[in-house]
Amino acid sequence: MNAARTFATARRVLRQLAHDPRTIALLLLVPVLLLVLLYYVFDADRRSFDSIGASLLGIFPLVTMFLVTSIATLRERTSGTLERLLSMPLGKADLILGYALAFGALAVVQASAATGVAVGLLDLDIAGSPWLLLLVALLDALLGTALGLFVSAFAASEFQVVQFMPAVIFPQLLLCGLFAPRSSMQPALEAVSDVLPMSYAVDGMTEVLKHPDVTGDFVRDVAVVAGCALLVLFLGAATLRRRTA
Amino acid sequence: MNKPPPAAEPPAAEPPADPPAVHARGLTVIRGRRRVLDQLSFDVAPGTVTGLLGPSGSGKSTLIRAVVGTQAKVTGTLDVLGRPAGSAPLRSRVGYVTQSPSVYADLTARQNLDYYAAVLGIPRADRAAAVTRALTDVDLTSHADDLAGNLSGGQSSRVSLAVALLGTPELLVLDEPTVGLDPVLRRDLWNLFHRLAAHGTTLLISSHVMDEADRCEHLLLVRNGTLLAADTPQALREATGSDTVEDAFLRLVESAPTEPAEHPLRGTP
Numbered sequence: 001m002n003a004a005r006t007f008a009t010a011r012r013v014l015r016q017l018a019h020d021p022r023t024i025a026l027l028l029l030v031p032v033l034l035l036v037l038l039y040y041v042f043d044a045d046r047r048s049f050d051s052i053g054a055s056l057l058g059i060f061p062l063v064t065m066f067l068v069t070s071i072a073t074l075r076e077r078t079s080g081t082l083e084r085l086l087s088m089p090l091g092k093a094d095l096i097l098g099y100a101l102a103f104g105a106l107a108v109v110q111a112s113a114a115t116g117v118a119v120g121l122l123d124l125d126i127a128g129s130p131w132l133l134l135l136v137a138l139l140d141a142l143l144g145t146a147l148g149l150f151v152s153a154f155a156a157s158e159f160q161v162v163q164f165m166p167a168v169i170f171p172q173l174l175l176c177g178l179f180a181p182r183s184s185m186q187p188a189l190e191a192v193s194d195v196l197p198m199s200y201a202v203d204g205m206t207e208v209l210k211h212p213d214v215t216g217d218f219v220r221d222v223a224v225v226a227g228c229a230l231l232v233l234f235l236g237a238a239t240l241r242r243r244t245a
Numbered sequence: 246m247n248k249p250p251p252a253a254e255p256p257a258a259e260p261p262a263d264p265p266a267v268h269a270r271g272l273t274v275i276r277g278r279r280r281v282l283d284q285l286s287f288d289v290a291p292g293t294v295t296g297l298l299g300p301s302g303s304g305k306s307t308l309i310r311a312v313v314g315t316q317a318k319v320t321g322t323l324d325v326l327g328r329p330a331g332s333a334p335l336r337s338r339v340g341y342v343t344q345s346p347s348v349y350a351d352l353t354a355r356q357n358l359d360y361y362a363a364v365l366g367i368p369r370a371d372r373a374a375a376v377t378r379a380l381t382d383v384d385l386t387s388h389a390d391d392l393a394g395n396l397s398g399g400q401s402s403r404v405s406l407a408v409a410l411l412g413t414p415e416l417l418v419l420d421e422p423t424v425g426l427d428p429v430l431r432r433d434l435w436n437l438f439h440r441l442a443a444h445g446t447t448l449l450i451s452s453h454v455m456d457e458a459d460r461c462e463h464l465l466l467v468r469n470g471t472l473l474a475a476d477t478p479q480a481l482r483e484a485t486g487s488d489t490v491e492d493a494f495l496r497l498v499e500s501a502p503t504e505p506a507e508h509p510l511r512g513t514p
Binding site: 004005008009011012015016019020079080081083084085086087088089090241242243244245 | 276277313314315316317318319331333336337339341343345346347348349350351352356360361363364365366369392408
């Protein structure tokens with residue numbers, strides 16, 4: 001682990017993005033536009049907009065960072081740059097943390113834009129601090145980055161890697177409590193939802209929505225999401241092999 | 246690196262002077278169920294340009310990947326600069342250029358080099374100068390700020406080569422670095438390789454183009470994962486009574502005892 005190499009990697013990933021303004025625009029605008037869409041979908045039901053909107057603020061960064069990271073690292077694996085980097089004095093942690101830093105920074109901008117529009121323009125009514133929303137969004141983004149990095153090891157092509165999105169993200173989306181309260185699910189499914197990290201991401205957002213103070217549940221949710229992100233990052237590091245067949 | 250009990254080496258035959266930059270004894274690589282390299286034994290003398298020649302699919306890339314330590318399932322002895330191939334201290338001492346250019350298509354040539362220079366641990370203050378020097382070496386200064394993805398095939402493989410020239414490695418391992426380059430540039434690069442060797446760098450360069458053989462001081466001829474010959478181009482021609490290394494290669498193939506059972510067909514990793 002070497003700070004200079006980690007920062008160099010983060011800077012390189014951001015420079016790659018800088019050459020791709022369309023991707024940046026999509027990353028920043030799509031969540032905002034979807035929130036606006038949601039606002040008018042729940043035109044007559046502001047309470048539903050509040051709860052679903054808050055949940056989405058946690059889900060957007062997870063999904064987008066998952067997609068961006070899984071494609072970026074798959075390209076790194078298939079283009080030969082990963083093999084070259086691993087033949088150089090670059091630690092696996094330097095590479096993974098570099099990616100996490102770069103996409104984390106991007107997620108801060110994305111989540112700030114989405115949260116700012118939701119709270120400022122769309123009157124999303126939250127009891128707690130918007131900073132806590134931002135914190136959860138950032139951790140969700142890191143979780144998405146970690147998951148994307150991990151699954152890219154199991155995909156041989158872009159076709160395969162985008163299929164991991166419905167495979168890894170959709171079940172969590174269905175079970176996270178967005179569509180139905182987790183306590184009302186069939187008990188087996190509720191148990192499954194208890195071990196999926198997105199459930200805690202959405203719970204954390206709901207805590208901020210309902211409570212003015214930092215609750216014990218919120219701390220637990222944040223800790224679970226952060227712990228999962230670290231665990232999956234660690235698993236992702238294990239998929240990077242210096243020697244391949 | 247898997248190391249079986251020290252192989253029975255002919256101790257007297259080794260010149261005692263400089264230790265070899267690459268030292269292989271009984272080097273074998275298995276991929277799938279195929280023996281891609283079978284019991285190779287050779288030395289690469291330091292400060293020389295050694296050509297690794299053979300038809301595509303002969304195992305050149307696998308041998309190169311074994312030397313830089315990215316190939317799995319390597320058995321036998323393989324020491325690079327006195328250490329087992331692939332060991333951590335070698336990572337900044339060995340430069341490696343893959344067959345297809347390994348650079349980021351969505352970065353400019355200069356940004357690519359800047360990143361790799363940081364990874365190689367070149368101090369920030371020296372980085373810009375090292376990058377410019379590497380770009381000059383491969384004659385790409387006029388395209389330094391073009392995206393690598395917009396460069397021609399030959400140009401982007403030169404960006405890839407420039408990466409390996411950063412940080413002045415002691416051993417440069419190049420997998421087909423001159424494929425697809427025009428004759429002038431090819432000559433310039435070979436001149437560069439010899440300049441580097443004159444300054445003490447060891448170069449191991451693979452090629453399937455036999456007419457590049459005479460630019461090397463020493464040759465390793467491989468075919469079907471076995472070593473046909475290891476000698477100077479002149480000695481090879483004389484020993485086989487041929488005019489060119491290509492003829493020498495053909496004579497060696499014809500006089501080889503038996504065809505190995507396996508035909509490793511994959512050339513690129």
